[in-house]
Amino acid sequence: METSTGTLRRLARHVPAVCLLLLLGCAENYPQTTLHPRGDFAHLVDGLFRTTVFWALIVFVLVEGVLVYAILKFRGRPDDPEPRQTHGSTLLEVAWTIVPAFILAAIAVPTVKTIFKTSDYATGDVVQIEVIGHQWWWEFRYTELGVVTANEMHVPVGKTVNLRMTTYDVLHSFWVPQFAGKRDVFPGRHNPLWFKAEVTGTFSGACAEFCGEQHARMMFRVVSQTQEEFDAWIAAQRVGSPLVNGGRIAAADSTVPADTTRPAAPDSLQQAGLALFNSAGCIGCHSMVGAATAGVVRMTGPNLSHVGSRGTIVAGFLPNTPENLAKWLSNPDSVKSGTLMKLPRKLTDAEIATLVAYLRSHQ
């Protein structure tokens, strides 16, 4: 008897966990899931989430169970005698006021603790990144490391990144579910967020605040890599960055490893692309290493320096392939209706080929 009750009790302890497993079972298949945290911020949130799910499931099973039982048990017929006319029960009513209050307290205490852990900027040895929302793409500036990029954030694994976030137009919300919760961005204000990636890999992020026509296509990637890979990436991205030396390519920079990724001498196709980039109006909106706008920090469109190294184009929407780039350049509005990317004129296929070659060469 003793053991079987004990076994039962042990089994009962697992019921919420089993339900949770069913709920979370397929989470592995979702690249943007909140249920498999891979960063410290997301783990804090996830712990709280699991506490609330635990209590919610218990309450759900008990209350719905009693409701269903009552419906099955107390069925009557039209000619049945009048049931006992109870008007209430002070004891019961006090009990079911107090018990939920205790359950809520069990959620409230860790909640407030976590709020105070997650509200402010991180301190200490951190990678500082400015996040700027635009309709409909993300700009990332590594102010201390001298890098400006778009829609693909690189972070070193195991090191806290500190995000200082704002927007240059409407409200957006920065969200990489596997690393951290979301935080909205407001014009003229800065909001904090931080996280420390625990594993390497590429992770999906999205804008989570409705921001106009193409809110759905304002995605981005976070690439978590080893410190060495990250340093190499920074070094490559620094070349011609508007934050370094006014965009002019520095001969030597002691803070980062030597630049080993400078492209080979451009071929004629790429040179034609550069000429077109300068003459056709692209420089009206885009910073670009080697072009007239190399040193301009604030432009309407994403900084295209090293665009060839990014995994995706059009704010995380299309894989960065020559075909997709050509498709985008032939008619941006058909790929992403309402996009603020306006071609100054219709480009010929030959012109697009030169631009694709030019942009792809900027690794």
Added chain:
Amino acid sequence: MATSVLDHAPATHAKAPTGIWSWITTVDHKRIGILYGATAFLFFLIGGLEALFMRIQLMKPDNHFVSAEMFNALFTMHGTTMIFLGVMPLSAMFFNYFIPLQIGARDVAFPRLNAFSYWVFLLGGLFINFSWLINAAPNTGWFGYANLTENQYSPGINTDFWVLGLQILGVASIAAAINFFVTIVNLRAPGMKMLRMPMFTWMSFITQILLLLAFPVITIALVFLMMDRHFGTHFFLPEGGGDPVLWQHLFWIFGHPEVYILILPAFGIVSEVLPVFSRKPLFGYTAMVFSGAFIAFLGFGVWSHHMFSTGMGPFADSFFALSTMLIAVPTGVKIFNWIGTLWGGSLQMKTPLYFAVGMVAMFIVGGLSGVMHSSPPADLQQTDTYFVVAHFHYVLFGGSIFGLTAGAYYWFPKMFGRMLDETIGKVHFWLMFIGFNVTFFPMHFLGLNGMPRRVYTYPAELNFEFWNRIQTWGSLLLGFSMLVFIYNIWKAARKPADAPADPWRGATLEWLIPSPPQEFNFGTVPPVGSSTPAWDLRRANGGPLPEPKPESGAGIHMPRPSYWPAVTAIGVLGVIGSILFTHAFHQWYFITITGAAILIYGIYRWAFEPAF
């Protein structure tokens, strides 16, 4: 005191008039209730169609069933329609029809103001929906977050339709709220103390207070936004010293009480249906009253839980987290008391009970997911995802719509003298129940697995397709269940009007008079000694009461029909709607002046028209 004013006036109609003119000029709360119900049900169907179009678009990744702009307009109009043109006026149908009946009054306190509310509501609803016809439907969300709604980012008149349309609808809501508040305070039958009022009337009363306190806030916010858009101010523009966060605070100080405006009437209906079909009184009547009042009071102190991701700082986050958790306590009391009402009863398994129990069961789910995102850090993963979409559909569809449908089945015989079919009703329930859960339950999974809200499409590699497909099939089933409901009404309309006065063994005053009631409601108002006066009479009689006979109504004077409320409503539309033309039409203010002239003339004629 209760029946005084209306008794002394000098005219009556032997027979209820018919024809369209009689509907335009009616000031009878019952007819206005039916007008509200019919209009709101049509808007509700339109809102449902908008939802179905969205579901078809989201059925597969990178779908092109509708464009991005169309999708954004669909979700904006779906939310706006369901809240302001569907659920609120469906509740208003029951307020209109049943508050006077439940408190033993001949009409509402201000019958012509009541007609005015309806006409303003109708014109406001038509105004917003007119935008579809000129391809300018609002597309910035029902929440209209600044600064996206400012001229710079939304230059079209789409957002103006939304701003001005809500302003017009606000006029209707505030006028109606004043009317019902005064009616409940002043026109109760002798003996009906506040704590003897039926629970539907109680929850309606609390709803009117919420309306009166919450709507002025959205009115101000909308005026600010209108000024920004049309007259060069910058309340929400940071470049001019304004702040878009101000909009969020104003919107949600309105928006959260609005949630209770949508759910409390359904709470009231369920609190009527459960006792009647359990054949025992509501468990813990007083606790139900005060928990409702407490929910309403706390409802004004939780608005920022819609804004946990805005970075308000740890103290504000903690305050709003705790106040939000606190609101779960009175809500829990309601649910437990409903179960307590069923417990030990003699359950009559009729369609209204199915929907009422369905409402309780579904609201529990919505309430629990609500507690889950009352925790701000957890909410950072949940807000603006499909998890939240699941949550509020469980409280607004699973709660409000199930509750209102329970009310429709419960009160249909009283309103139209015809019973709805029980078998079709139960088929309706099961289709709606299954369709609802298949549509909305998987949204919990999708949200937690990273699907943001308000996206017109999603890439295949995020693996959202499977559940989206299932949800779309569920939504089609849900839509089909509405057809079953319409068929049930159509079938009932073809039957003779032979429903008894009291088909359910009801507890409240409306069941003591014929179905449908005569224009003057009560020949004589019966004495009220408890919250279940009809049961008291039945018990005193030792069995069922005799079928009430139609009364002559001689000597009872009812207010005269009037078309001035409708004329005045047109003036309101002209004054507010004319702002739409400031950008397009230089002489726009002539429309404003014309509207103002109609408005003032309407009020003048209304004021000097004899009421009886």
